[in-house]
Amino acid sequence: MPDSLIRGGTTTSAVLLATTPACRLSSGDGTLLDRLHDQLAVLPVRDVLVVSAGGGLGADLRGVAKIARTTTGTVAVLPADLVAHTEALALLLEHPSRDTAALIAHDVVTSPLRPPVRVEGGKVVAAGSSFHLVPEANATFRGVLQAGEADLTSLADIAEELAELSEAGKLGPVTAVEAVDLLLVGLVRSGVGVRAAAIGPLHAERVSGQNAADAAVVRLSEVDEEQVRLDTSVKDDDGFLATFLVSSWTRHLVRPAVRLKLAPNTVTGVSAGLALLAAVWFSAGTQGGRLAGAVLLYLSFALDCLDGQLARYTRTFSPLGAWADGMSDRLKEYVVYVGLAFGFAGPGIWPLAVGAMILQVVRHAIDATYAGALADAAKVGAMWGRPARSLMESHDVRRDHGGVLKLAQRLERGTVARWLKKIVVLPIGERMALIAVTAAGWNARVTFLSLLCWGGVAALYQLAGRIARSAR
Template sequence: MTDSLTRASSAASVVLLATTPACRLSCADGTLLDRLGDQLATLSVRDVQVLTPGGALLTHGEQPDAEHAENAGGLGADLRAVAKLARGSTGAVVVLPADLVAHTDALGLLLQHPARGSAALVSSDADGGPLRPPVRVEGGRVVAAGSSFHTVPQANATFRGVLQAGEGDLASLADVAEELADLAESGRLGPVSTIEAVDLLLVGMVRAGARVRAARLGRLHADRVTGQSTCDGAMARLAEVDEDQVRLDTAIKDRDGFFTTFFVSTWSRHLVRPAARLKLTPNTVTGCSVALAVLAAVWFSAGTRGGQVAGAALVYLSFVLDCLDGQLARYTRAFTPLGAWADGMADRLKEYVVYAGLALGYADGLPWQNGGPDGIWYLAIAAMILQVVRHAIDFAFGGSVADANRIGAMWAKPVRSLLEETDGRAGAPAPGVLGIAHRLERDSIVRWAKKMIVLPIGERMALIAVTAALFNARVTFAALITWGSVAALYQLTGRIARSTR
């Protein structure tokens, strides 16, 4: 990992569960507890509290007093301490066992994610065990979680011990922790131990209806250990992975559009590290992308064949930088709401400036009367309006889904008993049009065709560049309107099908 990367401060509070003897195991950085403290400092986590076996919450590095050092409070006391912290917190709370051996970037998957919502660190390895309880992940969410008391049919992943409760789920975390404490102290959960505290909390949050994002490890490692030999083995596995290379690979979207995947990301990935070393921010790269788009519009407005070709090349380079700003943001984890908003606004600005440049070049200074030659201004405005409508379809649907989920959660959360030993399968095959779409998704050709038909920004920029360089603005606008109309109809059909599911 490069030290030159600028990391945003994490707003999460972290409670380290130093309640098992394994947290005192030795490693190159001291004890496992010391190592985790250093990793959290690297991730700019400012609020770290250590939960000792006596139930005391201490700041990292503080030593427990004699009373707490001698008093082992047990699982119930640990859970009540977590509940107390959750009720007093104003931001996300991360519960992290101090017997964990993990890559720093693995912890960053939760602590530096811009959403700050509830999430759990999971591995795609479905081979569950005492320190890696099984979970089932569907649609990027943990929909079922297990422990030594709770089983999970059709498990497809394992929980690796790190749980984050978003601000909206803090009350749920506190309620679950207190209920679990009552059940554990009354013996109704069987012979559970303090080592399972975080596993039980995940079970409780999922069954209480919290939307827990599955933060997948990928090639990174995170393993809880019980003895020195397992600790040494886990540390050796960390050393086998090039953490910085994994960070770079995950910064490049693997489910992007066809043009972006094969004609941009294949080489823009080589610009990410140099940009990070130069301390360029994603917003700076976005500004450079806008500047290239403006230069492209200037060349297009010249109306010459050379100007068309030069403008097309600048449109392509502008889009490369548009991809690079997101890749750089993911690589450096420099996420800000302003950056996300600026990136979206810049995309629209660049596109419409290019439209204006193409129309000006085609009109060659002629007046606007009757829409200019061949109605070029009418075509430019029609292409712009169509793009606005398509974005309205997307954003309006996304907003309605978010509102429906929020209202549904307010009305009634699907609470399930924490005493159930089994967890039936939630969810069912999608019916009708959506069911057919999901089956077709398995075919790679169909999958790429579905990505292209919606005319994402990569395909739009490629369409503009190619038609402008080889033909003229009238052909460019006709192609945008034709393909865009098909895309709008496809999107509208899909949104209606999902709305009636």
């Protein structure tokens, strides 16, 4: 039966599976269980529930099921033989989405304590155990699983089903060591969306002996957790300009912003103010005004990157902040269009400005409606359309992808092709650069014609991609 230690202030419960001998291995002044318990104490965890009964795999799984049925909020399941950076645990426990996720590492060196998984599009789409195989695995599971509140019933059902299969001997010689691995297999095969939280350079290792435990603890000291946190605050899938010409220096402003206690929404507001000033300078219509506007627009975009980095570093995301950031991006861009049109002395500029604005609205609508369709499909799937699966199948069948998607995936593997693909879609960083360079070097007519031509190509590319993905 689980023992409970109550904490306050959050909606996450942590379940520690302390039923294997390794959790009693020594670490510092205590055991691995004590070490992990202390780490959870500094993370946003409402309560820690230690499952310590020695009834085997079936008893462990039934203990998890009972907790999942009786608790509210998010539930994280961790083996007590885990040696991990606190920052690695925080990737799940401090993530503001409180979603269903698994801690993974992008390597293919598997072992009984690091089973294989396959990750696609940031999701775990196949998971393995000693009984379940994963063809084309590209990552390993590192033992920490979190179930969002909406998926607690699924977690409980899966845990109970696995317990029955294990007790009936239908899963082969699986042991209590694989409890978390089997839960991940069950969630993935039941169609539950499981976010893949990659540990990057951090460490998270399950151990089985004292020498391995001591070596794992030593490896923790070889990594600067604070530096990793700063590095991961910078988006790793951003556009070319944002990655190389903005984030390369705004990352150094994150810690000073934290010391000044600047909120991400405050930085968003300053960014919007600079864009408004840029529009005012553009409206002057002079060469000097356009140059000043271009500089202010670049600084506005830099702060737009900084607010996201600050939010990720401090993990202070909020629905309001996300909405404000998205709305600010649109308003900043459109007010700059107006400023440029006002500052142009020749005829026919307003139709070009309106056309560029409509094109960007259509492009955003393509993305927004596609994202909304995916969300609706996920909700429908959660109710009645989850894919058929069997926990008794020992293998996972690779899904076939369409030709267009296969080509896109091959392009992603090449660095040059991947960056070209990002540039083609004309993300906001490239748009801001296009506006700044053409306005400062030429005039508003060149700016709007460039936006219409490049934006039209980007819209067709996006539309083709969305149709291909939908057809899959």
